[in-house]
Amino acid sequence: MTMLDAGFRGQDAGGPAPTIIGTSLEPRANVVLRSAEFRRGREESWRELDDLVQRVEKRGIRSVSADELQKMPLLYRSALSSLSVARSIALDRNLLRYLEGLTLRAYLVVYGPRTSLFAGLGQFFTRGFPAAVRKVGWHILISFAALVIGIVAGYLIVASDEEWFNAIVPDDLSDGRGPTVTAEELRRTELFAPWPGFKDAFIVFANYLFRHNSIVAILSFGLGFMAGVPTLLLMVYQGLILGAFIAIHAKRGVFVDFIGWLSIHGVTELGAFVLCGAAGLLVAEKILFPGRYTRLESLAIHGKQAAIIVGGSVAMLFIAGIIEGGFRQLVGVTSWRFAFAGVTAVLWFLYFMSGRKEEQHGLPT
Incomplete structure (x- = not known):
């Protein structure tokens, strides 16, 4: 029956x-x-x-x-x-x-969808994410500019008085690096520290980095609902922290080594932060200037694009966590770190430019 x-x-x-x-x-x-x-x-x-x-x-x-x-x-x-x-x-x-x-x-x-989960993910990362990023060029420039302003300001403030470092950088991020640290300590415990092993590098540390960075990046996007002002302030603050670290290392003569140490994962990590900030600014723009739609309709139309950017950026942060948590200390030569960062930057550029010909010929992406 x-x-x-x-x-x-x-x-x-x-x-x-x-x-x-x-x-x-x-x-x-x-x-x-x-x-x-x-x-x-x-x-x-x-x-x-x-x-x-x-x-x-x-x-x-x-x-x-x-x-x-x-x-x-x-x-x-x-x-x-x-x-x-x-x-x-x-x-x-x-x-x-x-x-x-x-x-x-x-x-x-x-x-319902006609594709499997893996096919859908493949479509997202091969076409959806790069296409969404290409549509927010001005938002990316503004987000990047806010980050650069913060870096310059943080560097100038701490370079003039190192005591400002403790006021700018939270304790859980400073990890003992501050006005009292020496160049030798930075080389031994940070820049050229020995590899901690697979478990500590790829599971413990990489997982912590991914969770922390994802929270900050998603917050940058979420604050876009408040006219984008908090998004820009958060991008500036992230730059302040980075600028403070640059000043501490520069005054101890390890500026180049620090930039190499940072760049190996920073290309991917900072790129993801900038993209999430751009997604927040996109949301802010469509709320403030909805055009011929209502604000709710405009948000519904463009919110999907912003969400795609954030989803892809979180995946970038996962990759950055793996690089920072494990591979960074395996590459112990500054010149090799710069080379790794350069290759990473080229690969990301080619990835985000992929599919442009299809768009120019009117093919769906």
């Missing part, structure tokens, strides 16, 4: 009659008759749709013919109409549950 058959058994066996809106005092026999008529006139199309959906669920979309594929949306809309009628006249609950389940399954088959 199917769920559809069970939906009416209680009525046929003398169970409680359903309440029909506006006719609660109508004779019981008339209620049962109405329910039976409702089922008899539509049951065949329900069963046909159920059979098609089951075949697709078990054997895939290729298990149905072209004619059946064209017929499926019509059967789905018919079942949806039946569900609407059934709810309005309060038919048996089992039947309502059956129709709700059937229409939900049919919706996923008719209108």
Whole structure:
């Protein structure tokens, strides 16, 4: 016995009659008759749709013919109409549950994605993410400019008075690096520290870096809802921290080694921060200047693009965490670190420029 058959058994066996809106005092026999008529006139199309959906669920979309594929949306809309009628006249609950389940399954088959999870991810990273980034060029420049302003300001402030370092850099980020640190300590414990091993490098430290950086990057995007001002301030503050570190290392004669140590992962990490800031500025722009749409409509249209940028940026931060947590200390020569950073920068540039020809020729990305 199917769920559809069970939906009416209680009525046929003398169970409680359903309440029909506006006719609660109508004779019981008339209620049962109405329910039976409702089922008899539509049951065949329900069963046909159920059979098609089951075949697709078990054997895939290729298990149905072209004619059946064209017929499926019509059967789905018919079942949806039946569900609407059934709810309005309060038919048996089992039947309502059956129709709700059937229409939900049919919706996923008719209108659901036609690609697998891995195919969808492949589409996202090969076309969606680079295309979304290319559309926010001015936002990227503004976000990058805010970061550079912070770096310059942080460097000048700490270079003039190193005591400002402790006021700018949080304790959990300074990790003992401050006005009292020596050049030898920086070389031994930071710039050329020995590799800590696979577990500490790739699992413990890389995981910490990824979580911390992801929170900051997503916050940069989320603050875009407040007209973008907090996003820019956060980008400036991130620059202040970096500028403070540059000043400490420069005054101890290890500026070049520090930039090499930073660049090996900084190309990817700072790039992700800038992109998240750009996504926040995109949201701010569409809220402040919605154009011919309402603010809510404009946010719905362009919010997807911003979310794609943030999703891809988080993936970049994962890569940066792996590089910073493990590979950075494996590359112990400053010149090699610069070379690694240069190759990384070229690869990211080529990645984000991929697909431009398809866009220029009007092909979908």
